[in-house]
Amino acid sequence: IAAVDLKLLNLASRQRSARDLIDAVLPVTWWAFVCAVLTGLLLFSAKPLTYGHNLFFLVKIGLIALAGLNMLVFHKVVHRRLPEGASTGPADALVQASGLTSLLIWIGVIACGRWIGFTV
Numbered sequence: 001i002a003a004v005d006l007k008l009l010n011l012a013s014r015q016r017s018a019r020d021l022i023d024a025v026l027p028v029t030w031w032a033f034v035c036a037v038l039t040g041l042l043l044f045s046a047k048p049l050t051y052g053h054n055l056f057f058l059v060k061i062g063l064i065a066l067a068g069l070n071m072l073v074f075h076k077v078v079h080r081r082l083p084e085g086a087s088t089g090p091a092d093a094l095v096q097a098s099g100l101t102s103l104l105i106w107i108g109v110i111a112c113g114r115w116i117g118f119t120v
Helices: 002-008 018-046 048-052 055-081 093-119
Strands: none
Touching (some): 002 018, 048 055, 055 093
């Protein structure tokens, strides 16, 4: 999803429209998300009490929920504001804010995931 976020910030894929990039990578991101949830549930099931009381785990779960909310808002509100057709120019401020929010949330998810291993 970072590729889409960077495109929304006009930092990557400048030769491609945001809509084209989203259409190309969205199926892959959904499969990756499903795989991450399944493997995460398997990992959690090994030590549910330990992980359930871990601050970094709880923050990570909260950030994932926030990422889901951000995705819902993106598809219901922000996606409509993307330029039509093959426009590859910079997006408006709301679109850029959505991309930055998503990127920061997922960086937080990754950071918390790494810290779980140091605190369990």
